[in-house]
Amino acid sequence: MIxxxxxxxxxxxxxxxLSVNRIVGPVxxxxxxxxxxxxxxDVVYDFKDLKLDxxxxxxxxxxxxxxxxxxxxxxxxxxxxxxxHVDFGAYQAHVFFGLHPCDINALNKLDKVLMGDLYPNPFYxxxxxxMFIVGHSCLPTPSCFCHSMGADSVLGGFDLFLTRMxxxxxxxxxxxxxxxxxxxLETREATHEDHLLFRKxxxxxxxxxxxxxxxxxxxxxxxxxxxxxxxxxxxxxxLSCGTCANVCPTCYCYGVEQEVNMDFSHARKVKQxxxxxxxxxxxxxxxxxxxxxxxTRLKYRYYHKHRGFVEAYEESLCVGCGRxxxxxxxDITVPEVIASVRGSEK
Amino acid sequence: xxxxxxxxxxxVVKPRVGFFDLSSCEGCQLQxxxxxxxxxxxxxxxxxxxxxxxxxxxxxEYDIAFVxxxxxxxxxxxxxxxxxxxxxxxxxxxSCACFGGVNQLKNRxxxxxxxxKEVYGDFPIETREARPISAFVPVDLEIYGCPIKKxxxxxxxxxxxxxxxxxxxxxxxCMECKANENVCLYDLGEPCLGPVTRAGCDSWCTSNRMGxxxxxxxxxxxxLEQLEEIIKxxxxxxxxxxxxxxxxxxxxxxxxxxxxRLEKNS
Numbered sequence: 001m002i003x004x005x006x007x008x009x010x011x012x013x014x015x016x017x018l019s020v021n022r023i024v025g026p027v028x029x030x031x032x033x034x035x036x037x038x039x040x041x042d043v044v045y046d047f048k049d050l051k052l053d054x055x056x057x058x059x060x061x062x063x064x065x066x067x068x069x070x071x072x073x074x075x076x077x078x079x080x081x082x083x084x085h086v087d088f089g090a091y092q093a094h095v096f097f098g099l100h101p102c103d104i105n106a107l108n109k110l111d112k113v114l115m116g117d118l119y120p121n122p123f124y125x126x127x128x129x130x131m132f133i134v135g136h137s138c139l140p141t142p143s144c145f146c147h148s149m150g151a152d153s154v155l156g157g158f159d160l161f162l163t164r165m166x167x168x169x170x171x172x173x174x175x176x177x178x179x180x181x182x183x184x185l186e187t188r189e190a191t192h193e194d195h196l197l198f199r200k201x202x203x204x205x206x207x208x209x210x211x212x213x214x215x216x217x218x219x220x221x222x223x224x225x226x227x228x229x230x231x232x233x234x235x236x237x238x239l240s241c242g243t244c245a246n247v248c249p250t251c252y253c254y255g256v257e258q259e260v261n262m263d264f265s266h267a268r269k270v271k272q273x274x275x276x277x278x279x280x281x282x283x284x285x286x287x288x289x290x291x292x293x294x295x296t297r298l299k300y301r302y303y304h305k306h307r308g309f310v311e312a313y314e315e316s317l318c319v320g321c322g323r324x325x326x327x328x329x330x331d332i333t334v335p336e337v338i339a340s341v342r343g344s345e346k
Numbered sequence: 347x348x349x350x351x352x353x354x355x356x357x358v359v360k361p362r363v364g365f366f367d368l369s370s371c372e373g374c375q376l377q378x379x380x381x382x383x384x385x386x387x388x389x390x391x392x393x394x395x396x397x398x399x400x401x402x403x404x405x406x407e408y409d410i411a412f413v414x415x416x417x418x419x420x421x422x423x424x425x426x427x428x429x430x431x432x433x434x435x436x437x438x439x440x441s442c443a444c445f446g447g448v449n450q451l452k453n454r455x456x457x458x459x460x461x462x463k464e465v466y467g468d469f470p471i472e473t474r475e476a477r478p479i480s481a482f483v484p485v486d487l488e489i490y491g492c493p494i495k496k497x498x499x500x501x502x503x504x505x506x507x508x509x510x511x512x513x514x515x516x517x518x519x520c521m522e523c524k525a526n527e528n529v530c531l532y533d534l535g536e537p538c539l540g541p542v543t544r545a546g547c548d549s550w551c552t553s554n555r556m557g558x559x560x561x562x563x564x565x566x567x568x569x570l571e572q573l574e575e576i577i578k579x580x581x582x583x584x585x586x587x588x589x590x591x592x593x594x595x596x597x598x599x600x601x602x603x604x605x606x607r608l609e610k611n612s
Contacts, residue, residue: 033535040527059527068525080355237575239541240567242517246524262387262504264353273525279567280516294567327524329532329541329576330569 002173003190010185011162011169015047017181018095018132024064025097026054044097052098052164055141056322060103060249064094065127066110068246072123072256072269088126098136101154102146102321106249107133108157112313113252123271132177135161137201140209143322145335147206148213151319165197213335214342215306215316221342222307226299230340235295237330242275244301244324244332250317251275276301302337351390353508361409361507364396365439366429368415368422369449369476373493374440375399375414381496388500391507406432410506412439412489416446416476423482430483435506438478438485439499441492441561445595448492449476454592454605478595487512492561492594495547515545518565519558523549531557537582539590542568542597563596570600584608 015023027049029040039054041061067089076083107128114121115128135158146152154161159178163170170190173179190198245251255274260267274281277297282290291297309317318334325333351358365375379400381388395405411433417423430436441447452461453475462473479485487506489499505512515521519540523530526549531538538557540549544565551558564570570591577587588608591601 030529030534032533038529038533040529058529059524063527077354080352082354237569237572239518239520239569239572240565241520241541243520243524243541246521259501260353260504260508260510262384262391262500264351264358264508275517275521278517278521279565294569327530329530330572 002179003194004171004173004182004187005168005190005194006171006182006185006187008164008167008169010187011052012047013185014134014181015050015097017184018097018134021093021095021132023050023095023097024061025050025052026057027051029058041096050097052136054098055139056100056144056326058323058327059247060106060321060323061096061099062106062110062249064096065107065131066114066124066252066273068273070123070271072271074269075267077265077267088123090126090130093130093132094127095132095134097134099133099158100136100138100321102144102151102319103249104133104135104154104157104161105146105151105319106321108154109250109309109313109315109317109319110252111157133158133160135172137161137163137205139205140211141322142210143325143333144209144320145211145213145322146320147209148215148335149316149318149320151321152206153202163198163201165194165201168194170194170198211322211335213320213338215338218316218338218342219307219310222303225341228341230337230343231295231299234332234337234340235293235298237332238277238294238298239330240277240279240294240297241329242278243327243329245275245277246273247323247327249319249321249323250305253281276304298332302334302341306338358507360391360393362395362405362407363392363410363412364405364408364429364433365394365399365412366396366414366425367398368413368426368443368479369418370415370440370442370447372399372414374442374491375412377493377496378499381500384496384500388503391503408433410435410437412437413443413479414439416442416449416478417482418449418473418476420472420474426479426482435486436479436483438480438488440494441490441563441594441596442476443479444488444490445563445598446476446478447594450478450595451592452476454602476595488514490514490544490562490596491547495550497548498546516566517545518568519543519545519547519549519552519562521545522547523552525549526553528552528555531555532576532580535580537577537586537590539573539587541576542570542573557590559590559593560596561594563594564600570597570604574604 023044024041025044026039027042028037028051030038032038039051039057040059041057044050073084073086114124159175161172253274254271257270305317395408411429438444442449455461489502502512522545523540531552536557539560540552540558542564543558543560544562588604591597
């Protein structure tokens, strides 16, 4: 890894250099009734709109690489014949400016599923390989538990990672493209003092977490507590609305619908991101529903994130970004659910 | 003259359809006519033979009847039964036909004679409890919304003509609202029925920063107890939630129970 130091004010120059492409970053979206600012990812046209000191965004950035709705293919019907057209939907490169470690870790996890050997997803792959990622350091919000999930720092999956250290940035350079862009900025080499400051910054961040999840032996505990009463209690609260999955940076489950246009000249297959909490998620042909109760559906969401995925990939599918808990109107949060399941082992 | 159309080489029959109105604002029918950009395509899909909002001709020979409005008079009940006899497929179009709609708001008053007097004074008029059309005749298909979402109607009618299976979204409006990346209205201090209302509207209201009023009725797994709890925690008066649950009639029994509870506690 190459480390460079530059003045904080230079980050605007970096933004301008990258703005030959479409930049997506954190922007203000409104004010919460409690007075706090609400952030979300959006296309940023002006550096002034980019809020690099954001806590957490409402949604993840997944709409740009794993859209909520996407055409898988379209068909044209003509003279009793038909043609199929597939478009991966990667029309332009995206620069993601200001992704936190949780979201970059989320992309790395999605890569394992969607760009692995077994069932690579070209729709995702086309967009994923056409992006430039500038990560940015952060301070934990009250609902962040990324350190519990090992996602509070990130080793790869980005081009450039910026850690704010007083009036300067330490830039981790991870790609040749990033290196050449940094050449156009006024930078200096990192010194021993910078290295010490980096560690100090990191340990200060770690000291600020107020929320955590005990993941030790979690896959086994989940196995043991499959019949636990706590699932029923959480299930009673669950609205089965799918919000948790929609704001989650790693939820990738989907449904497919087919539509014919009114002229019968075209048809399309539309993919829509779905949620395992929705009532018909496990409904099969013939109408049988394997998970009619909301408690079972909620439980399986946790089993996929914290057990099944761990068995398959030796890591959790949760990055601890805390978005699901923030967005859940019923206040169902990962730390509380896991703690209650662990508590019931006694 | 019916134009012979085919889909994947298979001939497709162009059904004769009629649009009918009971007690309603006829806004759902206007929605269908409003869609100028796709109106010609819609007309290539079906042959409209009876549509007071759009034509003078009236035929009683139709395969599909779209009925807007609720039943509030005896003659409407009779008319509805005749439509049912004529039609192979009867479609309830919009919230009034499906649930009673805004009209059924009057049902919650104990004294309907008083309601009549308040609205019409001494003018002699027959009006009774507003009921959905399913209270009188078997309904084959319901299309929700106040008003209906024309894109959804077009999709449904296309499926109807092609004989494809028709299914409504079983998830609540939150799914579509989140997919549209809106800020949650509860975060802005507004009540919203999005978490319990059936989707399909593409979060029409909430995308325009207006909380959902539940016009499409409850989603199959609607958790109203929890929504009540949420409203309490957020210090939003229960009455504001109830106003919305009652507005279109979709939440029927649950809303009635809640009103009963609130009246008892007040």
